[in-house]
Amino acid sequence: xxxxxxxxxxxxxxxxxxxxxxxxxxxxxxxxxxxxxxxxxxxxxxxxxxxxxxxxxxxxxxxxxxxxxxxxxxxxxxxxxxxxxxxxxxxxxxxxxxxxxxxxxxxxxxxxxxxxxxxxxxxxxxxxxxxxxxxxxxxxxxxxxxxxxxxxxxxxxxxxxxxxxxxxxxxxxxxxxxxxxxxxxxxxxxxxxxxxxxxxxxxxxxxxxxxxxxxxxxxxxxxxxxxxxxxxxxxxxxxxxxxxxxxxxxxxxxxxxxxxxxxxxxxxxxxxxxxxxxxxxxxx
Amino acid sequence: xxxxxxxxxxxxxxxxxxxxxxxxxxxxxxxxxxxxxxxxxxxxxxxxxxxxxxxxxxxxxxxxxxxxxxxxxxxxxxxxxxxxxxxxxxxxxxxxxxxxxxxxxxxxxxxxxxxxxxxxxxxxxxxxxxxxxxxxxxxxxxxxxxxxxxxxxxxxxxxxxxxxxxxxxxxxxxxxxxx
Numbered sequence: 001x002x003x004x005x006x007x008x009x010x011x012x013x014x015x016x017x018x019x020x021x022x023x024x025x026x027x028x029x030x031x032x033x034x035x036x037x038x039x040x041x042x043x044x045x046x047x048x049x050x051x052x053x054x055x056x057x058x059x060x061x062x063x064x065x066x067x068x069x070x071x072x073x074x075x076x077x078x079x080x081x082x083x084x085x086x087x088x089x090x091x092x093x094x095x096x097x098x099x100x101x102x103x104x105x106x107x108x109x110x111x112x113x114x115x116x117x118x119x120x121x122x123x124x125x126x127x128x129x130x131x132x133x134x135x136x137x138x139x140x141x142x143x144x145x146x147x148x149x150x151x152x153x154x155x156x157x158x159x160x161x162x163x164x165x166x167x168x169x170x171x172x173x174x175x176x177x178x179x180x181x182x183x184x185x186x187x188x189x190x191x192x193x194x195x196x197x198x199x200x201x202x203x204x205x206x207x208x209x210x211x212x213x214x215x216x217x218x219x220x221x222x223x224x225x226x227x228x229x230x231x232x233x234x235x236x237x238x239x240x241x242x243x244x245x246x247x248x249x250x251x252x253x254x255x256x257x258x259x260x261x262x263x264x265x266x267x268x269x270x271x272x273x274x275x276x277x278x279x280x281x282x283x284x
Numbered sequence: 285x286x287x288x289x290x291x292x293x294x295x296x297x298x299x300x301x302x303x304x305x306x307x308x309x310x311x312x313x314x315x316x317x318x319x320x321x322x323x324x325x326x327x328x329x330x331x332x333x334x335x336x337x338x339x340x341x342x343x344x345x346x347x348x349x350x351x352x353x354x355x356x357x358x359x360x361x362x363x364x365x366x367x368x369x370x371x372x373x374x375x376x377x378x379x380x381x382x383x384x385x386x387x388x389x390x391x392x393x394x395x396x397x398x399x400x401x402x403x404x405x406x407x408x409x410x411x412x413x414x415x416x417x418x419x420x421x422x423x424x425x426x427x428x429x430x431x432x433x434x435x436x437x438x439x440x441x442x443x444x445x446x447x448x449x450x451x452x453x454x455x456x457x458x459x460x461x462x463x
Contacts, residue, residue, distance in 0.1 A: 004335055007333075007335035007336055008335050010335075011342060015342060018342065018360060022349075022350070029346075029351050032302075033299075033351070036303050037303075037306070040307065112306045112307055114310050115352040116302065116306050116347065117349075117352025117353065117354055117400065118309075118310035118315070118316060119352060119353065119354060119400065122353065151353075267311070267312070
C-alpha cells in the first residue's frame with residue numbers, strides 16, 4: 001500500500017512536470033540521449049571508417065573521409081570569403097556603411113533525424129548553447145541552406161529543415177535578367193514524400209518547395225538559382241536555397257508561384273555548419 | 285511489488301526505447317518511426333500494477349512528445365487511454381507474450397498515428413494518398429517495434445529478477461508471479 005502510494009505521487013509529479021515544465025522535459029530528454037548518440041557518431045567516424053578501410057584493403061577510405069570533411073570546411077570558408085569580397089566592393093561604393101557583425105561557422109555532426117515522431121522535418125545536431133548556438137541560427141552545408149535552429153539545449157540543438165511545412169525563407173532570384181530588378185518571394189516548405197515512380201521508391205525525392213509572392217509580370221526561366229535575400233532575421237544574404245523548376249500564376253492572379261528544388265539532399269546530411277553570431281543580427 | 289527494482293528497470297527500458305526510436309530514422313521507403321516507447325508502455329500495461337503502468341505510460345508519452353516536438357500531453361493521454369483499453373481487454377490478452385505484444389503494438393501504432401494527426405489539427409491529411417500510405421506503414425512498424433520491445437522488456441525483467449519463468453505445467457502465467 002505504501003509502495004502504491006509512492007507510485008501515485010510519482011505519477012502526479014510526472015504529470016505536473018509535463019504540464020508546467022514541458023520545455024525542460026525536452027531539454028532533459030535530449031541531454032539524456034546525447035552521450036549515446038554522440039558515441040554512435042564517434043563510432044561511425046572512427047571505428048566504422050577504419051573498419052571499412054581494413055575490409056576494403058585501402059587506407060584511402062579513412063583518409064578520403066577526412067579529406068572530404070576538410071574540403072567541406074574549406075568550401076564554406078571560400079563561400080564566405082567570396083561573399084565578403086562582394087560586400088567590400090559594395091561598401092566601397094556606398095562609403096559610410098557600418099562594419100559587419102562578427103560571426104563564425106561551426107561544424108556540427110547530425111545525431112538523429114525526425115525525433116521520435118517523424119512529424120516534423122528536423123534534425124538534431126551535436127552542438128548546443130555551450131558552443132554558442134542560439135535559437136534562429138541558420139544551418140547550411142556547402143551546397144546550400146539546410147534550415148534554422150529552433151530549440152537549443154546545452155549540448156544539442158534541433159534544426160527545422162527548409163522542407164518542413166512550417167518553414168519560411170525570404171528569397172530572391174539570382175540575376176533574373178536585365179531591366180527586371182530584384183525579384184523576391186517567400187519560400188514555403190513542402191514536406192517530403194517518396195517519388196511517384198515505383199522505380200525511384202528507394203530514392204529520397206523531396207517534394208518541390210514553393211516560392212510564392214513573386215512578381216507576376218516576370219516569368220523566371222527554369223534552373224534559375226534561388227538565394228536568400230537577407231531581409232528576414234535569420235539567413236544572411238546570398239546563400240543558395242535551390243533551383244527553380246517551373247512557375248505559374250497563383251489562383252488569385254496577383255502574383256506568381258514557382259516550384260523550387262532544394263539544393264541540399266536532406267537525407268544525406270552527415271555534418272552541417274551553424275552560423276553562430278556574436279551579438280545582434282548576422283553580418284550579411 | 286518491489287519499488288527498488290521497478291523504478292530503475294522502468295527507467296532503463298524507457299531510455300533504451302527512446303534511444304532506439306530516436307536513432308532509427310524514418311526513410312522514404314519506410315516513412316514512419318518504430319514506436320518502441322509505445323511498446324514499452326504496453327508491456328508495462330500488461331505486466332505491472334496499475335500505478336506503475338500509468339507512470340510508464342506518462343513517461344513514455346512524455347519522452348515521445350519531448351523528443352518528437354509534439355505538444356505536451358498529446359502522447360501521454362493516448363497511452364493512458366490505451367492502458368484503459370488494454371485492461372478492459374485483459375481477458376483476451378492474458379500474458380505479455382511476444383505474439384500478443386506484437387499484434388497489440390501494431391494496432392496501437394496505427395491508432396497513435398491517427399491520434400497525433402487529430403491532436404495537431406491535421407484533419408485534411410487523412411484524405412491524402414500520402415497520409416493513407418503512411419498509416420499503412422504504421423502497422424508493420426508496430427509489428428517490428430512490438431516484437432523487439434516486448435522481447436527486450438521481457439529479457440530485462442528476467443535479468444533483473446522481477447519476473448521468474450514458470451513451467452507451463454503449473455498452469456500459472458509467468459507474468460503473474462511477481463505482482
